[in-house]
Amino acid sequence: MRPLHLAESQPELITGRRFKSALELTGFWRSLGFDLNCVQMTPGELEGSVLVERASCLTLVSIKCNQSLLVQGQRNPRFVAFCLENTAQTEMHRVWGDPIPPNSLHGFCTGLTEAFFQTTPGSHLSIGLIPIERIKSLVELDPSGSFMEAFETSNTAVLPAADFQRIRALLQITQPKPNQTGNQLTLDLLEAQLLESFSDQHDAHLGLAPSPHRHALIRELVRFAFENSTSSLTLNQVCRSIFTSSTTITVSCREVFGVGPMNLLKWVRLQQVQYVLQSRVRMESMGYTSIQDVAVHYGFRSRNHFARDYRQLFGEAPKKTLLRAAA
Structure with a gap:
């Protein structure tokens, strides 16, 4: 997918799409120049939507999803992101492993090259992307x-609650009215509000930027899961590959995600299967004609265990996913 040139001067453009899998959202982020991996972290059929408004030097992104999502990977170094949650659904929200407090803004540290966060089912994220220059x-x-x-x-x-609500309002995507200056006015107002909110005279509480070393092991596990998604590995094999002990990785993974490392790796492989089944074109490009072919490619040898795990995670049988793709 060709990267979007977010900073280009162009007419205001609002586009939207729905997504039925975490990997579809991964593709969206990569179209914006963010090398992020997304993983569905709660069971059930996934329903999500993305809305994007691009113009001048401001890109607004709205993401809604009924399932929890883990997002990890490389940021786009050309932009500073300002991200907030619109709803009160924050029980599973984590930014670099820490819960998010009310009225909080995230993701803007220019010293970080990576993103690492998790959302709660039913969340609605609003994100503003401004060129770093x-x-x-x-x-x-x-x-x-x-x-x-x-x-x-x-x-x-x-x-402060009033500042948060003003920034939240400016990050919403709305259809411009006739003769409205729209995005450029929004950018000017957003910059003015950020200057005010982050000034010495204002009562914003700033948390220190997270240490990438703190969650290096978990980020390595997520990266390893995607790079080895065609293999069914044992815990000992995983530990040898990322140079850790089974106790350390299990405790760390449960602390951050609430599940063990082997479940996380299996979910990544299941989502790879789901992504392929959602498109006949993808299946054909891989040279496969059946669900079992795709399942075996991603390391699932037992037909019954695969079908059970797939239904538990996505709330439907793999055959239903494939039939929807053919419709």
Whole structure:
């Protein structure tokens, strides 16, 4: 999928799409230049939607999903992201392993090259993407230097409720009215609000940027799961590959995700199967004609165990997924 040039000067454009699997959302992020992997973390049929508004130097993204999603990978270094949750559904929300407090803004640290977060079923994320050069240009409007210092040292800000609601309103995607300046006005207002909220005089609580080393083992496990999604491995094989003990990886994985490492690896493989079954074109490009062919390719040798696990995770039989693709 060809990357979108987010910073290009172009007419306002609002596009939307629905997604039925975490890997479809992965494809969306990669179209924006973010090398992120997405994993469905709760069982049941997944229903999600993405809405994007692009114009000038601001891209707004709205993501809704009825299942919990784990997102991990490389950010797009050309942009600073400002992300918030619109609903009160935050029980499973984690940013770098930590729960999110109310009225909080996330993802804006310019010193981090990776993203690592999890959402709650029923969440609605709003994200604003601003070119990093545009953010740096605002330094002239902040003689104290607190504005850029906040972005360099923090990744989470707990804002006063009124500030949070103003930023939340500016990150919403709405159809522009006739003769409305739209996105450019939104960008100007958003920048002004960010300058105010992150100033020394304002009561924003900034958390220190997370240490990538803290969750390095878990991020390595997620990366390993995708790179080895065609193999059914034992826990000992996984531990040897990522240089850890079974106790350490099991405790760490359960602490962060609430499930063991082998379940996480199996879910990644199941989602690879689901993604292929959702498209006849993908099946044909792999040279496969049956569900069992695809299942075996991703390391599932037992037909019965595969069908059971697939139904438990996605809320439907693999045959139903394939029939929907053919409709």
